[in-house]
Amino acid sequence: MAEDNLTIRDFQPDDVNSLTNLTNELGYPTTIEQMIARMEAIRHLENYWTFVALHENAIVGYIGLNKNYFWEQDGHFMRIQALVVGKEHRRLGVGKKLIEHAEKLARQTGAKLILLNCGNREERKSAHLFYPKLGFEPKSTGYVKRIDLKH
Template sequence: MTIEVREVLPTDYIDLVELMSELGYPTTLVDLTERFETIQKHEDYQSLVAVKDNQIIGFAGLCKAFTFEFSGLYVRLLAFVVSSKQRKQGVGTKLLKACEEWALQQGAVAITLNSGNREERQTAHLFYKSNGYEGKSTGFLKKLTEVLKDE
């Protein structure tokens, strides 16, 4: 089994719709294409896929940033998913290592991520911990479009 990790291509978008749904981000091809076209224009972002037998089986989306917490550039892993049919086969580890390599190439001193607190995310938490990540915080989200509707 050979797994290749490479940058996302527009021809990958249709396969990514299903993976994003598995991640808990249901979307349409039109919406996903629009997002990727916007993201790909920014050099601080990177989008990677894991490919096996010409099938997209994993996805990672990353972004470079700075923080008030410590000095230096860091990379935030914004999205990370491996097909439920391909888990426990080393795909996630290979994809995560590729993310870390990209972060190091950018001069990052750290890599961070958020993972949902839902019960079904516990396996993902164990995966991250087994790869050297430690739980540090709980993330929060407020959709500003909802605030604007209320005004």
Template sequence: MDSDHDIAQLTVLLDELGYPVSVENLQKRLKIIAHEPHYFTFVACDAQKVIGFMGCIKQYAWQYDGFLLRIEALVIKQEYRNQGLGHQFLSYIEDFAHEHAIHQVILNSGNRPERQAAHAFYLQNGFSISSTGFSKKID
């Protein structure tokens, strides 16, 4: 993720995920994330074209023993969906978790109608529905 072109392609993916961002703002975010040792960004490419990415955070929680891995973002470019890439990302992250002594992978997915296919995908890949997330923007 060194070039402006790569970052521009990531902005397209984030827009598809429902989180539009400018190249400049994403550059700032990635610079911060790059210096955080428990943040991981995984990218899938096809012939120099970014077609998917996953962002994860290794964290410790009050309610669990051991570390967990939170998938903060996972998106596959629309025209590459339903070809197994999302499953490959999740398989990779399970292997990553085993290698780093992480015993649980969690994620949130919005309760919007356009996310129903994603919910079915996560259920098909062994995830269970275990909570409802809330957020409050602080200005």
């Protein structure tokens, strides 16, 4: 598959089945109902975008990003919250094309940088090699604290 056979477009509600399948394939168990609720909330938020990659009219990947503001300096940045490419379409330029689309949007909005986090699970190691090839630099260490909603 050549990159020029890919089309990137805005997410549409009818895409939710494909996004659910891709999200599950990446190792994040998700039901259709959960994904419908998530995407319904996200698509109505200002400064949030979801784009899908199509090959032969099938969704083979998606990217979700949002606009964030700095506290420590003027301006804003874009944060990639999700980048998912189907297993059969990895290493074929889909992720690169989705990130290029995100970069174009970042430039249009005047963003100073694009930030992303990548999990440190074993199966994510190939992604750790992928991002530097597109100009991303390892920059920070992230931490997570789960909130117990029962208290």
